[in-house]
Amino acid sequence: MIAYLFRRLLVAGSTLVGITLVTFVMLHLTPGEPSPGLNIETRGPDQAIIQALRSRYGLDRPLGLQYLDWAGRVARLDFGRSLVDHRLVRTRILERLPHTLALNLAALGIIFTVAIPLGALAAARRNSTVDQATGFALYALYALPSFWVALLLQAGLAVGLGWFPLAGPASEGAAAWSPPARWLDGLWHMALPVFCLSYGSLAFFARFARANLLEALASESVRSARSRGLGPGRVLWRHALGQAWIPFLTLAGLLLPTLVSGSVLIERIFAWPGMGALLYESLFTRDYPTILGLTVISATLVVAGTLLADTLYLLADPRLRRPAQIP
Amino acid sequence: MIPGRKVRPGGLALMVLGAVALGAPLLANDRPLILRGSGWQFPALGEVPILGRLVEQPGWSRRDWSLPQPSERWRLSPPVPFSFRQVSLADRYAPPSRHHLLGADALGRDLAARIVHGTTVSVQVGLVSTCTALAIGVLLGALAGYTGRAADFVVSRGIEVALAFPTFFLLLGVLSLLPPSVPLLAMVIGLTRWPSLARYTRAEVMRLAQAPLVEAARAAGAGPARVLFRHILPHSLTPVLVAATFQMAGAMLVEAGLSFLGFGVPEPLPSWGGLLSQAQGSGRWWLVIFPGVALTLAITTIQVLGEQYREKLDPRLSRLQP
Numbered sequence: 001m002i003a004y005l006f007r008r009l010l011v012a013g014s015t016l017v018g019i020t021l022v023t024f025v026m027l028h029l030t031p032g033e034p035s036p037g038l039n040i041e042t043r044g045p046d047q048a049i050i051q052a053l054r055s056r057y058g059l060d061r062p063l064g065l066q067y068l069d070w071a072g073r074v075a076r077l078d079f080g081r082s083l084v085d086h087r088l089v090r091t092r093i094l095e096r097l098p099h100t101l102a103l104n105l106a107a108l109g110i111i112f113t114v115a116i117p118l119g120a121l122a123a124a125r126r127n128s129t130v131d132q133a134t135g136f137a138l139y140a141l142y143a144l145p146s147f148w149v150a151l152l153l154q155a156g157l158a159v160g161l162g163w164f165p166l167a168g169p170a171s172e173g174a175a176a177w178s179p180p181a182r183w184l185d186g187l188w189h190m191a192l193p194v195f196c197l198s199y200g201s202l203a204f205f206a207r208f209a210r211a212n213l214l215e216a217l218a219s220e221s222v223r224s225a226r227s228r229g230l231g232p233g234r235v236l237w238r239h240a241l242g243q244a245w246i247p248f249l250t251l252a253g254l255l256l257p258t259l260v261s262g263s264v265l266i267e268r269i270f271a272w273p274g275m276g277a278l279l280y281e282s283l284f285t286r287d288y289p290t291i292l293g294l295t296v297i298s299a300t301l302v303v304a305g306t307l308l309a310d311t312l313y314l315l316a317d318p319r320l321r322r323p324a325q326i327p
Numbered sequence: 328m329i330p331g332r333k334v335r336p337g338g339l340a341l342m343v344l345g346a347v348a349l350g351a352p353l354l355a356n357d358r359p360l361i362l363r364g365s366g367w368q369f370p371a372l373g374e375v376p377i378l379g380r381l382v383e384q385p386g387w388s389r390r391d392w393s394l395p396q397p398s399e400r401w402r403l404s405p406p407v408p409f410s411f412r413q414v415s416l417a418d419r420y421a422p423p424s425r426h427h428l429l430g431a432d433a434l435g436r437d438l439a440a441r442i443v444h445g446t447t448v449s450v451q452v453g454l455v456s457t458c459t460a461l462a463i464g465v466l467l468g469a470l471a472g473y474t475g476r477a478a479d480f481v482v483s484r485g486i487e488v489a490l491a492f493p494t495f496f497l498l499l500g501v502l503s504l505l506p507p508s509v510p511l512l513a514m515v516i517g518l519t520r521w522p523s524l525a526r527y528t529r530a531e532v533m534r535l536a537q538a539p540l541v542e543a544a545r546a547a548g549a550g551p552a553r554v555l556f557r558h559i560l561p562h563s564l565t566p567v568l569v570a571a572t573f574q575m576a577g578a579m580l581v582e583a584g585l586s587f588l589g590f591g592v593p594e595p596l597p598s599w600g601g602l603l604s605q606a607q608g609s610g611r612w613w614l615v616i617f618p619g620v621a622l623t624l625a626i627t628t629i630q631v632l633g634e635q636y637r638e639k640l641d642p643r644l645s646r647l648q649p
Contacts, residue, residue, distance in 0.1 A: 007484075015488045023500060143627040145580055147587055147600075148619035151607055155615060254490060261495030265584055269607070279496060280588065283503040291500055298493050306491050 008310045012303045019299040020074065023292055024067050070292070079293035084285050089293040093275065097297070099169060100267070100274035104259050106190060107198035108252070115202050116241075116248070119209025123217060124236050134206070142203035147265045150196040154269065157192065165189050167271035193270045197262050201255050205248075212247060216240040246316050253309030256302045338635075340628040347443060348450035350375065355407035355440035357392045364398040371405055409437035411444040412595045423613050430613035432605060438613060441597035442621050448598050449579050449625060452513040456578040457571050459517025460524055465560070465567060467521070468528025473536060473555050482529070486522045494519040498581070499590055507593035516581050520574050527570045531563030538562075569640060572633030576626045583622055599625075 061069075073080070079089035118138075122131045158166040165171065171185050216222060217240050225239040264276035271277070275294055282290040352374035353360060362368040370392060373383035390396075407428065418435035421427045429438040471482035501515055535541060536559060544558045583600030585591035592598035599622040606614035 011484055011487045011491070014484060015491045018488050019492060019497075022497065143623055143630060145583060145619065145622055145626070147584060148603060148615075148622065151603060151615050152619070155610075155612070159610075257491060257493045260493045264495055264499065265587065268588065279499065283499055283590070286503075295493075295496050295500065298496055299491075302493050303491055 004314060005311070008307060012307050015303050016296075016299060020071055020292075020296055021067070023295045024070065025063070074293075074296055079296075080289040082282075082290050083287045084282075084290070089289045092278065092290060093293055093297055096273060096275045096278045099272060100260075100263055100276065103190065103193055103197060103263055103266070103272065103274060104256075106194045107201075107259055108255070110194065110198045111202045111205055111255070112248075112252070115205035116209050116245075118206040120213055120236060120241065122206070122210045123213035123240075124232065126214065131210075135210075138203040138206050141199050142207070144200070146196045146200055146262055147269060149199070150192070150266060150269045153192050153196065164192050167269075169273060193266050193272055196269075197259060197266050200262075201258060205251065205255075208251060209244070209248070212244040213240050216244040219243065246313065249309045249313045249316065253306040256305040260298050260302055338632065341632050344446065344450065344625055344628055347446045349447075351444045351447045352379070354405055355409060355411065355437070355443040356405045357408060357410040357413055358387070359392060359402040359404050361403040362396060362399060363401040364396060407437065407439045407443060409440040411436065411440045411597050413437070413440075420609070420611055422611075429617045430611070432602075432614060433609065438602075438617060441602060442599070442618055445597040445599045445602060445618065445621065446625070448509060448592050448596055449582060449622070451509060452516065452582040452592075453575040453579040453629075455510060455513035456517035456520060456582075457575040459514050460520040460574055460578075461567070461571055463518070464521035464524025465528050465564070468525035468567075469532050469555060469560060471525070472529040472532030473551075473559065479529075482525065486526050486529075489519075489522040492519070495581070495584070498585060499588065502585060502590040507591075509592055509596065512582065512585070512591055513578075516578050516585075520578055524567055524570055524574065527567045528563060531566055532559055535559045535563050566640060569633055569636045572629055572636065576629040576633070579622075579629070580626055 077090055079093075081087060082089055082092055085092075118134060122134050125131050153164075154166060158164045165188065169186065169189055170182070171189070175182075177185065213236070217236070219240075221243065222235060222239050225235050230239070260276075263272075263274060264279060266272065267274045267276035268280050275298060279291065279294045281287075282294065347354065352358075353371050356371045356374065358370035358374065360369065360371045362370055369382050370387055373379045373387055396402075409427075413436060415431070415435035418427060418431045418437075420433060421431040421435065423430040427437050427439070429442065431437055432441070467482050467485070471479040498515060498519060502512065505511055505515070532555075540562075541554055541558055544554050549558070582591055582598065583603070586598040586600030587604045589601075589604065592601055594601070599618045602618035603615065603622075606618065609615075
């Protein structure tokens with residue numbers, strides 16, 4: 001058990017070091033250095049000013065030192081200042097973080113609460129019309145690209161029918177409303193982005209749940225539960241799901257990178273002021289500190305989520321607690 | 328046809344996809360397929376990769392083929408008689424009609440032609456990135472599965488690290504700094520898609536390393552490299568290739584997403600994701616619907632194919648999912 005945890009921590013640590021190293025090297029070895037806030041065309045390149053800026057941002061030091069220096073500051077969550085508006089990168093990211101977290105946690109919650117009952121229903125009535133219909137629908141959903149669906153929903157439900165807001169996190173003037181009204185308004189704005197973010201993984205998850213439950217239903221422990229005269233509902237929920245739910249945890253951990261990646265596209269389409277949208281803006285302005293900060297923070301979130309899933313897995317699966325089982 | 332062998336829908340659809348990707352210049356082009364003047368000419372064929380070099384003539388690329396050619400007697404035009412880059416401001420946002428089958432975009436370029444040529448780009452990116460991922464994944468997986476111990480530990484942890492990377496963030500970062508080009512885009516996407524392939528290869532190689540056939544090869548005096556490359560790898564590739572089909576569908580989806588954000592395929596080359604990006608905010612339904620349908624169909628095709636192969640390989644699975 002200790003060895004398993006140690007291995008997971010090692011992986012988590014190397015993921016973080018790897019991602020900071022890769023992004024740092026990549027961004028600094030490419031041509032084109034940022035010349036922040038300088039209007040070269042009107043004043044002409046003044047070498048002294050460029051030199052001063054280079055030393056102010058540490059761009060004239062060796063790359064290795066720049067990395068170590070930067071990594072040390074990253075550990076203290078200090079990413080420096082943005083090259084665009086000179087505000088602290090940490091502040092810029094932290095004001096976007098709640099928006100992205102809200103979107104991703106809502107998506108994760110919906111995936112779990114819908115996919116497992118759906119998969120269980122399909123597994124319990126295997127080969128019935130319900131099973132075949134959900135199977136087909138889920139397959140179709142899984143193949144639909146989320147950003148296309150987002151565009152379609154925007155055009156159909158937001159512009160065409162006006163049922164949902166087109167974009168943004170809140171209605172105009174919502175800040176002056178009472179808290180419950182603001183809250184409902186936020187949920188209403190979240191509906192379309194969360195749906196687009198979750199349906200693909202939901203379909204995958206439900207199919208996975210069905211396959212796993214079918215396997216569990218065919219196992220000997222379930223057969224013995226049936227032979228003891230337990231009803232189908234109890235057999236399915238207690239005995240089959242009891243042994244089938246553990247792999248869902250690992251899958252949830254692997255789902256996080258997909259969700260975080262997907263939120264770049266979805267946030268862009270729905271003008272959602274999250275980290276994905278900030279990344280998109282920063283890429284166009286070559287705002288190195290913000291890009292690096294965003295990459296590190298999103299990777300940290302993903303790694304933390306995966307580590308949490310792994311730890312829960314350890315607690316849930318008694319076989320892993322026996323030291324002999326660990327290779 | 329061999330009796331008792333049914334044509335599987337996935338295989339058939341894949342052939343259609345491949346044919347459209349390869350024959351895009353013959354399906355959508357302003358050049359005629361056949362031009363009969365003083366002799367016979369095949370101008371559209373000149374734009375087909377490789378084969379085109381045999382018939383392409385100097386000056387063809389600058390000619391305006393929509394006008395009647397000197398000494399022209401008769402011509403056969405492709406089904407979509409427009410090239411993907413032909414701008415015509417008179418046809419700005421033309422809705423679908425007999426002239427423009429699927430309508431035209433903001434510059435009056437024919438949407439059908441752009442979608443057909445988008446197939447080439449998408450399949451190209453899918454194939455090249457999957458081959459890149461396969462090369463890396465199979466090599467690392469074989470190394471880990473065959474040598475074991477330290478190499479296995481390093482590669483296995485590497486796989487886990489790579490699986491936890493939010494790769495789309497990384498791809499966007501890299502691509503925003505590299506010069507835009509299709510082969511480069513495909514390679515960079517491929518560099519992010521090897522981990523699961525390496526994992527499959529490692530598992531298969533480990534399983535086969537214990538097989539009697541390997542023992543027999545060793546007993547016959549084969550060295551470790553020969554055992555790995557001649558005896559183990561050829562037998563372990565099938566499940567890896569099945570996984571690779573799903574990776575290809577994923578890579579095509581990633582390309583579409585990157586092009587949608589403006590960091591993928593450079594203009595004027597059409598990409599389905601790029602077409603969708605231009606559709607956003609245009610308020611023209613045909614620009615939103617048709618490229619998305621093409622993308623979905625292509626991805627479903629490849630996934631159905633992968634699914635069929637997987638069922639064929641793993642009978643236990645087809646029992647569970649009839």
